[in-house]
Amino acid sequence: MTISSQKAFDSILSMSQNMLRLAADRAKSSVTPDMIGKELNKLAIMMEEDFALVDRDALVDELIRRSSRTVGENATLSSSEDHVAWLAAERKKGWTYWQRYSEYMEARIPWTAQDALDVATDEVLSQLEDPTREGAWDRRGLVVGHVQSGKTGNYTGLICKAADAGYKIIIVLAGLHNNLRAQTQIRLDEGFLGFATIADADELPAVGVGLIDKDTSVRPNAATNRSDKGDFNTAVAAKMNISPEQRPWLFVVKKNKTVLERLLHWIRNRVANHVDPETGRKLVTNLPLLVIDDESDHGSVDTGEDVVDEFGNPDLEHEPKTINRLIRSILHHFSRKAYVGYTATPFANIFIHDRGATQEHGPDLFPAAFITNLAAPSNYVGPGRVFGSASSTPDDLPLVRALSDEEFQPWMPSKTTTSPEIKPHKNGHRPRWQGEARVPDSLAEAIRSFVYACAVRKLRGQGGKHSSMLIHVTRFTSVQSEVVNQVAEYLRDLKGRYTRGIELANLEASMRKEYEATFLPGMRVIRAALVEGETLEDFPWSDICAVLPDVLSDIRVREINGSAKDALDYEEYKETGLKVIAIGGDKLARGLTLEGLCTSYFLRTARMYDTLMQMGRWFGYRDGYLDVCRLYTSQEMVEWFGHIADAAEELRQEFDNMVAAGATPKQFGLRVKSHSVLTVTSRAKMRNARAMELTYSGDLLQTIVFPNRKDYITANFQAIDRFISALGPTNDLNHQLFVPEGQKWSGHLWREVPALGVISFLRDYRTHSASFRIMSPLIADFIEEMNKDRELTSWTVALIGKDSGPDEKPRTVGGHSINMIQRRRATEHADRYSIKSLISPRDQAIDLTEAEWKAALELSQNTWRNDTDRNEGKEPPSEPRGPQIRRVLGEGVAEAGIPARRERGLLLLYLLDPVGAEVPELADADPVAAWAISFPSSASERRVSNSKYIANSVLWGGLNDWVD
Structure with a gap:
């Protein structure tokens, strides 16, 4: 698109947006394609010369996407301490800088x-x-x-x-x-x-x-x-x-x-x-x-x-x-x-x-x-949508390609390697793959993925836009320079073959197979899961192949670090679009925006929440090309990012609850999860954080990591069998205090279970050492402590099974039949079976009274932010959410006459199908015994040692009495 046509496009876009906004307000409806057509017809008369320069179909597509x-x-x-309210409509009249910035952003x-x-x-x-x-x-x-x-x-x-x-x-x-x-x-x-x-x-x-x-x-x-x-x-x-x-x-x-x-x-x-x-x-x-x-x-x-x-x-x-x-x-x-x-x-x-x-x-x-x-717009793609969290399990999308150690460790050894003969690389390391100074096969695949992305974007008319690839594998500049040389050499080889046609047949055949069997189907899966309001076109290999020589000629390789002279000169290429593979370390890790980022190859193994999150340059807005984006990273990083998304979501939920309570920042006593390997932030930045004695009040705990040894699986199955056998007569799980219309359950329910039985079960059950948060003995200690304040003394226990159907797999446990549920493993590990999430969202509402259920639903709707990255859904929740349920149970709702029920804990039991786990070692094992506990919130000072939380000065300073 030329400069004059781009100006015309932006001008029409800006005016049509404003006209559509007014038209939608008048019609009291959302924008429709018919409405867009009518407003563009009006503008076509007024701006005839500009319309002659632009593609009307592209205008319509952009307006549909934006609407x-x-x-x-x-x-x-x-x-409000020492603050005087002042900003009113009258005060904003005649504001020049905002008015022109607002107009500038209209087309963007x-x-x-x-x-x-x-x-x-x-x-x-x-x-x-x-x-x-x-x-x-x-x-x-x-x-x-x-x-x-x-x-x-x-x-x-x-x-x-x-x-x-x-x-x-x-x-x-x-x-x-x-x-x-x-x-x-x-x-x-x-x-x-x-x-x-x-x-x-x-x-x-x-x-x-x-x-x-x-x-x-x-x-x-x-x-x-x-x-x-x-x-x-x-x-x-x-x-x-x-x-x-x-x-x-x-x-x-x-x-x-x-x-x-x-x-x-x-x-x-x-x-x-x-x-x-x-x-x-x-x-x-x-x-x-x-x-x-x-x-x-x-x-x-x-x-x-x-x-x-x-x-x-x-x-x-x-x-x-x-x-x-x-x-x-x-x-x-x-x-x-x-x-x-x-x-x-x-x-x-x-x-x-x-x-x-x-x-x-x-x-x-x-x-x-x-x-x-700040809430995220609906087209934002962040860690919550990509990696999921405890409250949401994302689709298994080809957006992320999890690499096994063998796919990169010999070339760029890291501290996380499980092989004793491979040592972490240091400054001066010379990366070698199969004995040669070349990129590993996984990085070559990532580079080809970027080439396909650039080709698709060019065919979609986005060739004049910037497209970037990020390679972030080491913090050492000397090693980065080696990587630059290897990437440039691989790119030269591709370019030479396609531009000269030398020894091309085998390469083209393998790339065609890769595009048609992997890349193109992946585009369709991503579109179905994440892309809305856009029509993104597919192209056959013949079209892709035709533009590959030009695409390969346009790609530049840049080294971005303190010693390199290269720069990401997007401004210089603003008319043609810069196609760049950026290779670097710290400079790429934080703040620096990579325009049109399509592909990332990311092996850096920082262990701090904030550093890892900031390294996530691949998050953001990808309108028009999200389906061609790919992230290549280690399986371990995928797991870490899932935990970080979980920690960030817990922080936001705590924040929402405090906003609803009218708290101030100084009353914002935050707890941030710690991980067995990850740290929250650098130890120096936590010099005001004391390792607290632990409270689980207001938390949901769920087992998501299990041993893959059959003797451990059997021992835990026997533990749950003994516990259920001792519970006595059961109710059908549908005989709850309140069952919302349309819901049906499969399972068994026990009420008024003494805390001692739950404590004994937790001491009997063996959690995996990699389960950084779920430690059965520590949780049992916590319940015992809370019992001293007459809290968590009486438990509701539910054994929850899969609804009946053609694929049901019944098993008997503790004398009761239950259908096993399916939970496929999230990532491969040699020593464990890990899943993303155990419970269904509705499970925490088991055995609420109707008044509690409605109060928790109202609170859930009041704290709903329509934040895309939090996987909240487009509409306010129709069922109460876990954090709000736990708050209602812990605090009650005085104006609705709902008392607190801090004496009640909720223990949810499940049997996981070992075949459905897709873990070979468990193929003929006993069912995998799993559980979750929902603790009501509490203002109790009771704690247990061996804290897995870090608290800020406000919390340990005793300023959290707003809870009362």
Whole structure:
């Protein structure tokens, strides 16, 4: 598409979106194809010349796609302490920067997303202080988004509104590397400044919003530029004079000691207009400050020791670590300031001590004013949808190709290898595959997958768009260089054969087979599961083969690390689209956006939640090409990401419950799961987190890891057999206190089971050592502790089977017949049988009263966010969800006359079919005995040792009495 046709397309798209929005409002209906046709007919008359340049069918397809998008509901925890509400419609009139940014985004995102951006930025801005408010004020908050979900677009909108409202100095802390800082500067040039900040240029050309509003008198001032060396420096600082009358100033800076020291020196010596008579500290009182901290969990968190004493009082002479100290010092030199951290992985931020402060640097960066959780749009693809969580099992999609150790370990040995003769690679390692300096077969397959993706996109008319592949296998730059050479050599070989036709027959035959048998069917499966509102075309091999010479000629290989000269020059290729295979380490691991990312080959084995999540560059938006995307990673990484998605979802559910309870950030006592191998975040960032004694209150526990030894399986089957035999007479599982209409159960039910029987069963049952959270003896200890407060004393036990049908497999256990259920193994392991999820969502509602069921349903609907990545469904839930059930049972609902039932625990028992497990060692074994426990929430202080949770300072500081 030429520049003129692209402009025409964007212009028509922008106008038609607005017209369709009005038409849908008038008709009180959703947008229909007929409605789109009518509005385009009107525009075709008004914009005849533009219509002559564009493909009308492509316009219709894009408008149908956009009209199908939805955006979930955000949630905010906030504190009104020293805050004056100020943001009203009247205050927003005449806002220039937001108006032009909103218009700029019209052609880029669906109107639902644009409306959501307006709402979300208003929500955050309203939590900040009115910049015109006199006197000293300080607001610190956190915005939590999803990985690669558009946080930059969100804070660009916030910056525009903040500048319109009167914030005069805006500092964006943009990562640790030059290329990420430059990338952020370019985005803000387009979305806020309106001109390209080119170093040493006589004229700064208009870009982005500057092409919409060409009035140069409203241009903000820029203290930094878009070059790699365009960070804040003393030469720029010497020329800068700030006064309250001037337009806002934008600083886009790295989190770097030298840069931040320069900035702090300039503020002290050139901007400060007042001296605090008590402390002698230089202050800026006439210019309100907004600091945006991108990736605020990275680099900004103080990793020093002992920020408070044993009584929780701040150590006023504590010396924070460098970056944290400098950020806090910059804030401390302004009497009127706001700080907003942005991250997708808030694990480190929640460990900041809420009372940490020093005299010299001011308070720490704990988000005391607010925490806002952004919901993902319906077209976002993140860890929840790809890897699933405890509350949702994803389809087994070809989007992810799990690699066995043998497919990469000899070439790039890692710490996780199970082979004693293979040692982890070090700096200077020379990767070899079958004795040769070449890529392993699995990486060659991934490269071919990228080639197919580029070919399909070209045939779909997306050839002018960027397409990227990520290869992330080592943190050592010397090893990355070896990988670059091997990848480039493999690509040269492919290109040579297809462009010259030399020795092509066998290669083409194998690639045709791979495309037709694997890649193309995979595209169809992904579309069926994840793609909505789009018609994505398939192509026969003959069409693919015809464009392969051009595709292979266009692909570039780039090394992206601190020592490489290569850069991802997307801007240079904006008309033709850059086709790039990017190979690197830390620079690719966090923040840096890979445009049009189709294929990832990812072997890095970091063990921290936040690091792993941030490495997930493959998450995000893939409109028009999601079906050609592929992720190649180790089986172990797939399992880890499933656990991380689980931990993130638990954090969000806890957050939702606290929003419903009207809690403040300081009352947000978070618990974050720990893993037997993974750590939550770096140990240094957790210096304020104490290993708590454990509580399972409000939790769902389910066995998902089992031994694959038949003697262990038999022992556990016998344990469940003995337990059920001792329970006595049974009720049919359909004889519950309340059975919703249309539901039918297969199984048995026991009520008022004494806790001692449950405890004895748990001590009898043997959990697998790899089951990082489910340890039967520890859970038994917990129940015994809770019994001392007369909680968990009386249990409901359900033995749940598969509904009757042609494939039923009945077994007798404890004298009762039950149909075994099917749970296929999730990943292959030599020592265990692992599944993704055991229970069905409805199981936790077993034996609720009708009033409890309805109260839990109402709470589930009130906390529903329509967040795609949380697999919540498009409609509010029609059945109560587990977290809300556990809360209703633990707290009751006073206004509905529902008492708490903390004495009641729920134990769910299952028999898994060993044949359906698809584990060869279990083919003729006894049924696999499995169980789940749903604990009601509780304010009890009872705990057990050997904690598998880490808690932040708010929780162990005893500030969680909001629960009462």
